Amino acid sequence: MLKGGLAVTETVKGLILKETPIGDYDKIMTVLTAAYGKISVFARGAKRLKSPLFTPTQLFSYSEMTLYKSASTYYIRQGALMESFYHIRDTLEGAALAGYLADVAADVAQEEQKEEALLRLVLNCFYAIAGKIKPPEQIKAVFELRAAAEAGFLPNLVACAGCGKSSLETYYFDVSGGIFRCEECFRASQAEYEAASCRQNEAEAIYHHTGQLISLLSPSVFAAMRYTIYAKLERIFAFELQDDALRDFSSVCEKYLLCHLERNFSTLDFYHSVRAAF
Structure with a gap:
């Protein structure tokens, strides 16, 4: 294990999430590792084209x-590139999405704690972006929901919080509470509710009088959420959604993550601006 002192070294595998230039030739990197979580690493001379540290x-x-x-500072002595994810940069949308995912990962990752599951999730998403194996909206949504769960905000998607039913025609998902109800139980729990205004779009989120954020979800969207939460990481993208359902899935997963992290991301705003431009 890495300890204080110049003589102690260790070889670790890590994904570089962020970099900050220091002067003309150096930089500090935010690195996600399985064993030590998020660490900051100083890379001396790494910006020089001829430096052996430039590529890794x-x-x-x-x-x-x-x-x-x-x-309290980590320094990189030597490195070997394992995967560059070069094709992430084939499109501006792909690069923007990767930047957002890296930003979220850096926000939720713990320092000096194991983060194997989060690292695997980000790597799987980067492979999916680079290989273009799924639509960017699906990759983004899968990451958001699973990252929220890994950060401790695991939603209960098993059964209605009121009656215990698991298969419904419409799912009333409480974004802030991380639970869902059937229509009957939802109506019973509300003193005021205007159904007509909510049925214009299955995934339209509304604030009702209690201040909760509710999303109305179709069975296909809710099934995708369940799959994302409970699937093995190596199979996390093994599902399909049609255009409307994919849009709704992307919307609710984004709302869920931002609600529970209680913040926004400039990289997310940039990603949306890129998508809007095409």
Whole structure:
């Protein structure tokens, strides 16, 4: 295990989520590792084209790095590129999406704690973006919902919070509470509810008088949410959604993540601006 002191080194595999230039030739990287979670690593001279650290320290690269720690700072001594995810940059949308996912991962990852599941999730999503195996909207939504769960905000998608039914025609999903109700139980729990205004769009989110954020979801969208939460990571993209359902799935997963993290991301705003431009 890495400890304070210049003589202690260890080789770890990590995904570079962010980088901050320091002067003309150095940079500090935010790196996600399985064993140590999120760590900050100083890369001396890594911006020089002829530096052996130039390639393995590029943004979004997954590399094997030999690190040493002095006081509270990690330094990279040497590195070997394992995966560059080069084709993420084939499209502006892909690059923007990767930037957003990396931003979220850096926000939810814990320091000096194991983050194997989160690392695998981000890697799977980066492979999906680079390989264009699924629509960007689906990759984004899957990441958002599963990342929220990994961060401790696991929704209960098993049964109606009121009566215990699991198969419904319409799911009333409480975004802030992470639970769902059938229509009967939802109506019973509300003193005031205007159904007509909510049925214009199955995934239209509304604020009712209690301040809860409710999304009305179709069976296909809710099934996608259930699958995303409970599927093995290696099979997390093994489902299909039609255009309207995919849009609704993307919308509710984004709302869920942002609601529970209680913040927005400039990288998400940029991603949406890129999509709107095409």
